Amino acid sequence: MSDAQAHLQPRVSPLNNPAVRGYIYQGVLILIVGFLGWEAIVNASTNMRVRGIPTDFAFWDRVASFDINQSLIEYTAASTYGRAFWVGLWNTLLVSALGVVLTTFLGFFIGVARLSQNFVVAKLAMIYVEVLRNTPLLLQLLFWYNAVLKPLPNPRDSISLGAGIYLNNRGLVLPEPQFAPGAGFVLAAAVAGVLLALGFRFFARRRQAQTGQILPVGWVSLGLVVGLPALVFVLAGAPLSFNVALLRGFNFSGGVRVLPEFVALLLGLVLYTAAFIAEIVRAGILSVQHGQTEAALALGLTRAQTLKLVTMPQAMRVIIPPLTNQYLNLTKNSSLAVFIGYPDLVQVFAGTVLNQTGAAVQVIAITMAVYLVISLVTALIMNIYNRRKALVER
Amino acid sequence: MDGQGTDLLYLRREEAPRLSAPISVAGPLAWLRAHIFSGWISGTLALLFLALIVWMTPELVRFFLLDAVWSAPDGAACRVQGTGACWAFIERKLDFFRYGSYPEAEHWRVDLCLLTGAVLAARLLWPAGNKGALGRLAFILGVPLFMFALTPGLGAVLREPARELAVLAFGIGLACVLEFGKARTSLVALGFFAVYPPLAVLLLQGSTLAGLPRVDTNLWGGIFVSLMVATVGIVVSLPAGALLALGRRSRLPAVRFFSIIFIEFVRGVPFITVLFMANTMLPLFVPDYLTPDRLLRPIIGVALFASAYMAEEIRGGLQAIPKSQYEGAMALGLSYWQMMRLIILPQALTLVIPNIVNIFIGLFKDTTLVAVVGVFDFLRTIDAASADPVWAGPNIPKTGYVFAAVFYFVFCFGMARYSLMMERRLSAGRRH
Known part of the structure; x- marks a missing residue:
């Protein structure tokens, strides 16, 4: 090394080198986090040993010996804690899936209504959004459960909604569908109808792109999806009957009973989330420049066609990302079930199972992991969808 | 040709009197047509909603005003068939709801x-x-x-x-x-x-040194606790969120990694599970002498939860600051922390004030969930009060919930208006 080079490269302490400093900072951070993590583990293992809290997953296969009043899979008090976990998870997924579908419809309807030219409709939609958005979800749930569903009459004085549907303080009683042997054909026809409709849609698009001819996709799809199963249903000799619930003594026998907790939770989640979705939809539609609408109308498209073909496809780009967040929020908010006693994952697993086994760390870790997986999977799917829909800038 | 030279009698010489616009274009009828009965569907919908309003208003006025019980020593007057809301219950329990x-x-x-x-x-x-x-x-x-x-x-x-x-x-x-x-x-x-x-x-807690009698946190409750929990959430989450946001944008991989893990983990799980974790796991993770107070545990949960959400909002603000601001600060020879403290964060935080207020609104609504670990927040006091046998009656929970709803609505709606106003004010400078 020559003197000239040494002169060009002034001697500085390595502590002033940003790269070296970066390593030092990161090293210190890792040490601190590692120390805290180590302390937590050591403390937890001592504390758990002292208090006699199990540290393994042996409880998973032990008999739960408690009942769950709604389960989609077979479950009795003799089932294991692991089985109870699955019951809770399925109940969470059930209420979330139903809630997401219903709240999407309601939210889009209210969002469009909020932009309506119609004074009454727009103002009512606004009041709906403001009231529901600015009060806590828990308050709404408790209101539906304690103030609306609980004071309903007992089964003997049920409110009849017609068609064998009854409403009372034990829930909603629906007729139970009974399938005769031919029902399989109807299901097959329905699936075939959907597939054929999708195929026809694809064909019609290509036809339109090639020749400009517009085929009646809507009517044909309706015929295939509804008409075909209906036809098969009639041909197969109507293989469906309903087991209508009958009042016997103090309660109903037969039929399907939907828990009031489920009704309250679904109602609360759907109405609350719809207010947020309505605002997202409104913002999305407003983000499409007015010139687009005017141009579409000038081309002779009707208002409905303009909304469907011009405004909505562009608005969807703005709507999709926050909409995904709302779906995730709804799923996470379904954990409020614990307040009204609907047996969801948190109520069954992080509630009853935790209290009975005392395995706090394991149970809460599993519960959190489940929600994390749901969140990550949804985020992944939506990112893929988003990338396909995103504006390709040239 | 023959018309030449004759007076054009069919031409008007003076201006005709002005007519007002036809009623089909202007005036209340036209407004009604354009804004209420513009079509079959919207007209029917409007009529349906109007009918709903006409049908419900007298019922609501009767229940909440005319037939309401305004003052009573206990629930007996509210249990009478046909009475409306039981405001006496609110009046009697107001101190419990607040403190x-x-x-x-x-x-x-x-x-x-x-x-x-x-x-x-x-x-x-x-x-x-x-x-x-x-x-x-x-x-x-x-x-x-x-x-x-x-x-x-x-x-x-x-x-x-x-x-x-x-x-x-x-x-x-x-x-x-x-x-x-x-x-x-x-x-x-x-x-x-x-x-x-x-x-x-x-x-609030008191100390013998200051001459104030000690008040155990078991006794705290009501609106005061709701406000306190939400405020602590904001007070902790602003600095913590700013640090996490900076960490997530840091060029040091370890810092970025820990920030992302924390933020995404907390945002991916329901608030209730964070509360459960703070309540049951936290006491296990610390030595006995550090075991947090019964009220402190959910507050720690709230602070963790709010920090993750705050970090994402502040990150949005940081990303909106043009690169030239960073470069200008570095050219002046400012260190990283000087640059952040004096140049970047003040601008970024001002930009996200509306979002911070929205987080506060969300947090204030979410504080209702701390009831799950046994804290007496406002909503829980209402539930507890309506479970009082002296005040048992079909309309009493309803009155309590409506009261709570009005309270939360006034609070959250006011904050939301404020946030909107700030948003408009802040974007005024960038509008061209």
């Missing part, structure tokens, strides 16, 4: 705490720049009086005039000092984030 079981003789401590917090927060949230005379009056008198009306309310002034008026005078005096003393925002922020919290805890 929980906090001893009545010590209520002034809560009042003082809330009033100070409200004045400081109002000073921080009030748009910068010179206020008019009306704005000053609203700040000096309006804010303290509003908070004072919420807790302790007029009844307390009648009961304990000297002490409560002293509390009010303190609030107004503080507002005056902040307003006329031209206190710098950074100083007020330091006061709110660093000085106020420990003093508030000392005051």
Whole structure:
């Protein structure tokens, strides 16, 4: 090394080198986090040993010996804690899936209504959004459960909604569908109808792109999806009957009973989330420049066609990302079930199972992991969808 | 050809009288047609909704006003068939809704705490720049009086005039000092984030050293706890969120990694599970002598939860700052922390004030969930009070929930309006 080079490269302490400093900072951070993590583990293992809290997953296969009043899979008090976990998870997924579908419809309807030219409709939609958005979800749930569903009459004085549907303080009683042997054909026809409709849609698009001819996709799809199963249903000799619930003594026998907790939770989640979705939809539609609408109308498209073909496809780009967040929020908010006693994952697993086994760390870790997986999977799917829909800038 | 030279009698010589616009274009009927009966579907919908309003309004007025029970010693009057809302229940339990079981003789401590917090927060949230005379009056008198009306309310002034008026005078005096003393925002922020919290805890919990009797956190409850939990969430999450946001944008991989893990983990799980974790796992993770208080545990959960959400909002603000600002700061020779503290964060935080307010709204609504770990927040006090056998009756829970809904609505709606106003104000500078 020559003197000239040494002169060009002034001697500085390595502590002033940003790269070296970066390593030092990161090293210190890792040490601190590692120390805290180590302390937590050591403390937890001592504390758990002292208090006699199990540290393994042996409880998973032990008999739960408690009942769950709604389960989609077979479950009795003799089932294991692991089985109870699955019951809770399925109940969470059930209420979330139903809630997401219903709240999407309601939210889009209210969002469009909020932009309506119609004074009454727009103002009512606004009041709906403001009231529901600015009060806590828990308050709404408790209101539906304690103030609306609980004071309903007992089964003997049920409110009849017609068609064998009854409403009372034990829930909603629906007729139970009974399938005769031919029902399989109807299901097959329905699936075939959907597939054929999708195929026809694809064909019609290509036809339109090639020749400009517009085929009646809507009517044909309706015929295939509804008409075909209906036809098969009639041909197969109507293989469906309903087991209508009958009042016997103090309660109903037969039929399907939907828990009031489920009704309250679904109602609360759907109405609350719809207010947020309505605002997202409104913002999305407003983000499409007015010139687009005017141009579409000038081309002779009707208002409905303009909304469907011009405004909505562009608005969807703005709507999709926050909409995904709302779906995730709804799923996470379904954990409020614990307040009204609907047996969801948190109520069954992080509630009853935790209290009975005392395995706090394991149970809460599993519960959190489940929600994390749901969140990550949804985020992944939506990112893929988003990338396909995103504006390709040239 | 033959018309030439003759007077064009069919031409009008003077202006015709102006007609008003036809009623099909202007006027109330036209408005109705355009805005209510513009088509079959919307007309039917409007009629349906109007019918709904006409049908419901008398029923609501009857239930909440005409047939309501306004004052009664117990629930007997509210149990009578056909009576409406039971406002007597609210009136009797109001102190419980506001303070929980906090001893009545010590209520002034809560009042003082809330009033100070409200004045400081109002000073921080009030748009910068010179206020008019009306704005000053609203700040000096309006804010303290509003908070004072919420807790302790007029009844307390009648009961304990000297002490409560002293509390009010303190609030107004503080507002005056902040307003006329031209206190710098950074100083007020330091006061709110660093000085106020420990003093508030000392005051609320009491200590023998200061001569204040100790009040166990088991007794805390009501609106006061709801406000406190949400405020702690904001006070902790702003600095913590700023650090996490900087960490997520850091060029050091380990810092980025830990920040992302924390933020995405907390945002991916429901708030209830965070509360469960804070309540059952936290005591296991620390040695016995550090076991957090029963009220502190959910507050830690709230702070963790709020920090993750706050970090994402602040990150949005950081990303909106143009690169030239960073480069300018570095060219001036500022260090990383100087650059962040003096140039970047002030701009980024100002940009996201509306989002911070929205987080506060969400947090305030979410504080209702702390009831799951046994804390008596406002909503829980309502539930507990309506479970009181003396006040059992079909309309009593309904009245309680409506009261809570009105309270939350007024609070959240007001904050939301404020956030909208700030958004408009902040974007004014960038509109061309």
